[in-house]
Amino acid sequence: MTDSRMNPKVDEFLGKAKKWKEEYEKLRNIVLDCELTEDFKWKHPCYTFEKKNIVLIHGFKEYCALLFHKGALLKDPRGILIQQTENVQAARQIRFTNVQQIEEMKAILKSYILEAVNIEKAGLKVDFKKHEEYIIPEELQNQFAENPALKTAFEALTPGRQRAYIHYFSTPKKSITRESRVKKYIPQILNGKGLNDK
Incomplete structure (x- = not known):
């Protein structure tokens, strides 16, 4: 046909x-x-x-x-x-x-x-969850407290990059795993890069 x-x-x-x-x-x-x-x-x-x-x-x-x-x-x-x-x-x-x-x-x-x-x-739009509504995992908040430059760098990332990190850091059930993920990506965040940026 x-x-x-x-x-x-x-x-x-x-x-x-x-x-x-x-x-x-x-x-x-x-x-x-x-x-x-x-x-x-x-x-x-x-x-x-x-x-x-x-x-x-x-x-x-x-x-x-x-x-x-x-x-x-x-x-x-x-x-x-x-x-x-x-x-x-x-x-x-x-x-x-x-x-x-x-x-x-x-x-x-x-x-x-x-x-x-x-x-x-009708031009209807989906009401997306506001960026601020995402819960930052405790392990990332602890790193922000220890390293204010990290918090500044994280907040300078685009909302999409921040969401990707928050999701990736929050997924594991164990705190130790969440903590190791956060620590692994600190250099990347400080360099202004997203989770999958090279």
Whole structure:
């Protein structure tokens, strides 16, 4: 089937797909029926409305999914939207493990996609957690107390870099592990670099 709305990069992606190929194709047809523009972003089929991201099709080991970029704003009367991790603020997924599930949910998926388009048309935005609302782990606060230059350097980082460090330092359950992570990255913070900066 040739359609002017189909993106050759997505055709290539589907051609190379080893897993979830049939599911991807089914999801693609459903989304294209909703009059969205097909694009290819972040190495996945992405569908937009007036250049605004609406949904993305992606796959994992255990499932494939339709990811709604502003899924947190959808009403979700069926309770099918999944927040990948507690740190994901806006996006939500609907997960599938076979084509049959997608076929059975076709009408529901279309209604969610159209609601996502309406959210975009209305110009609604996800209310992101304010940077100040992130809890700085005690182990990092202790280092700030010992080394005021570290606190100054940390506060000079972009909010995204600060969040990445806070998340990385807070994740381990044991204080000793959190402390060793903080100590390891002190030079990087003092050099004004983010967690993954070289």
